[in-house]
Amino acid sequence: xxxxxxxxxxxxxxxxxxxxxxxxxxxxxxxxxxxxxxxxxxxxxxxxxxxxxxxxxxxxxxxxxxxxxxxxxxxxxxxxxxxxxxxxxxxxxxxxxxxxxxxxxxxxxxxxxxxxxxxxxxxxxxxxxxxxxxxxxxxxxxxxxxxxxxxxxxxxxxxxxxxxxxxxxxxxxxxxxxxxxxxxxxxxxxxxxxxxxxxxxxxxxxxxxxxxxxxxxxxxxxxxxxxxxxxxxxxxxxxxxxxxxxxxxxxxxxxxxxxxxxxxxxxxxxxxxxxxxxxxxxxxxxxxxxxxxxxxxxxxxxxxxxxxxxxxxxxxxxxxxxxxxxxxxxxxxxxxxxxxxxxxxxxxxxxxxxxxxxxxxxxxxxxxxxxxxxxxxxxxxxxxxxxxxxxxxxxxxxxxxxxxxxxxxxxxxxxxxxxxxxxxxxxxxxxxx
Amino acid sequence: xxxxxxxxxxxxxxxxxxxxxxxxxxxxxxxxxxxxxxxxxxxxxxxxxxxxxxxxxxxxxxxxxxxxxxxxxxxxxxxxxxxxxxxxx
Numbered sequence: 001x002x003x004x005x006x007x008x009x010x011x012x013x014x015x016x017x018x019x020x021x022x023x024x025x026x027x028x029x030x031x032x033x034x035x036x037x038x039x040x041x042x043x044x045x046x047x048x049x050x051x052x053x054x055x056x057x058x059x060x061x062x063x064x065x066x067x068x069x070x071x072x073x074x075x076x077x078x079x080x081x082x083x084x085x086x087x088x089x090x091x092x093x094x095x096x097x098x099x100x101x102x103x104x105x106x107x108x109x110x111x112x113x114x115x116x117x118x119x120x121x122x123x124x125x126x127x128x129x130x131x132x133x134x135x136x137x138x139x140x141x142x143x144x145x146x147x148x149x150x151x152x153x154x155x156x157x158x159x160x161x162x163x164x165x166x167x168x169x170x171x172x173x174x175x176x177x178x179x180x181x182x183x184x185x186x187x188x189x190x191x192x193x194x195x196x197x198x199x200x201x202x203x204x205x206x207x208x209x210x211x212x213x214x215x216x217x218x219x220x221x222x223x224x225x226x227x228x229x230x231x232x233x234x235x236x237x238x239x240x241x242x243x244x245x246x247x248x249x250x251x252x253x254x255x256x257x258x259x260x261x262x263x264x265x266x267x268x269x270x271x272x273x274x275x276x277x278x279x280x281x282x283x284x285x286x287x288x289x290x291x292x293x294x295x296x297x298x299x300x301x302x303x304x305x306x307x308x309x310x311x312x313x314x315x316x317x318x319x320x321x322x323x324x325x326x327x328x329x330x331x332x333x334x335x336x337x338x339x340x341x342x343x344x345x346x347x348x349x350x351x352x353x354x355x356x357x358x359x360x361x362x363x364x365x366x367x368x369x370x371x372x373x374x375x376x377x378x379x380x381x382x383x384x385x386x387x388x389x390x391x392x393x394x395x396x397x398x399x400x401x402x403x404x405x406x407x408x409x410x411x412x413x414x415x416x417x418x419x420x421x422x423x424x425x426x427x428x429x430x431x432x433x
Numbered sequence: 434x435x436x437x438x439x440x441x442x443x444x445x446x447x448x449x450x451x452x453x454x455x456x457x458x459x460x461x462x463x464x465x466x467x468x469x470x471x472x473x474x475x476x477x478x479x480x481x482x483x484x485x486x487x488x489x490x491x492x493x494x495x496x497x498x499x500x501x502x503x504x505x506x507x508x509x510x511x512x513x514x515x516x517x518x519x520x521x522x
Contacts, residue, residue, distance in 0.1 A: 062499050320447040
């Protein structure tokens with residue numbers, strides 16, 4: 001049903017949005033008239049979609065992503081496109097070609113990334129819910145840093161049709177919101193089969209969050225509390241896990257030995273996939289014009305050097321190197337074995353426990369500019385990437401503060417048990433609020 | 434260790450370009466990351482990757498597609514309803 005619209009004129013002091021829709025039309029349904037923000041790497045028909053990159057400046061998608069079609073069908077008002085690290089490559093939202101997003105809790109700090117704009121839009125009170133994407137933690141990290149809830153669904157649960165790909169085998173679109181209930185509601189709208197994504201499964205989500213975790217077994221991996229994890233953050237998360245114990249769960253220590261090389265496996269895999277995926281940006285079909293008078297090699301190089309940011313060029317180069325003749329066996333092939341080992345570790349632990357819990361991020365939100373060295377930024381993803389390598393669901397739910405900044409409790413589940421991680425997060429949220 | 438010359442070559446292969454001023458920093462950061470990747474040398478086993486996915490087949494049926502003008506709208510250079518690209522010969 002057409003004819004309705006809401007007016008959206010936020011005071012965007014955090015640079016959360018790249019595009020806002022002042023008049024946002026909406027129909028009837030479960031989300032009728034609710035303002036929903038969409039990360040800028042998800043295609044929206046008629047609304048500029050840039051992936052926070054100069055190379056897509058001015059690109060107006062001629063079609064909607066599957067999740068956007070579903071949002072529109074549910075009556076949601078799409079009010080804007082949110083800022084992000086360019087193509088999803090970053091942990092801070094500082095790698096946006098259009099300036100960083102600021103953390104609403106402390107504007108001297110980053111909101112996390114790469115879905116930092118979506119998280120800041122929610123934490124800053126501009127929208128109730130938003131879509132993000134999570135390739136190596138890009139929903140959970142900003143959710144943790146901005147004190148909101150974010151779910152990375154099981155791989156295959158939400159269609160990636162219309163998501164501008166960065167690393168196909170790792171990424172999922174997922175819901176972000178102020179509360180677990182909002183996240184669950186949004187998940188109910190976007191999950192389900194879509195034949196235009198060949199990795200999409202027929203697993204609709206019709207769940208309503210239920211409190212109650214009596215008898216639940218929670219694995220606590222020692223690696224999530226080891227070196228590199230800020231003791232203050234660990235203390236806050238430990239207290240939250242203690243609370244889950246008081247609510248009837250039992251905790252069991254466990255270990256994920258493959259975490260030793262999980263981060264390297266992740267970065268090899270995602271850069272290799274990126275080097276292939278981002279080959280399409282050449283200024284011919286979209287983006288800034290390639291000079292058709294030049295040779296193709298020269299023309300593409302000029303467009304891509306000017307259009308891609310430093311981190312994007314770095315990842316394309318790393319992937320190109322890792323896939324090049326003579327190095328494939330050393331990097332990509334090894335990374336795939338490592339990935340398999342991560343999956344096996346999770347499968348072994350999940351044969352004994354129902355969920356796994358730990359911190360979402362090893363620290364609180366960084367200061368702006370703090371992570372200028374790429375490797376040190378990559379290292380901060382250590383607690384989120386194992387989930388993407390294994391394709392399992394995980395949620396980040398706020399669990400207190402350290403040094404005045406929000407801390408996220410991460411709950412990981414078996415494949416297709418998104419409902420269970422939602423319920424555990426809901427139980428915790430209801431107990432503390 | 435990747436040399437500056439190799440990094441320049443990779444930039445060329447990937448069509449992302451690199452200028453002399455950024456080459457030293459890029460090479461330095463590139464090597465720090467590659468050093469970190471060396472931890473993969475410790476990965477044991479040659480387990481074939483298992484895939485719990487399968488090929489999805491469908492009938493080859495003609496379906497409506499986007500109108501030509503909508504597809505062309507984002508292209509910077511066009512000619513006679515086609516997208517114009519740089520010379521390949």
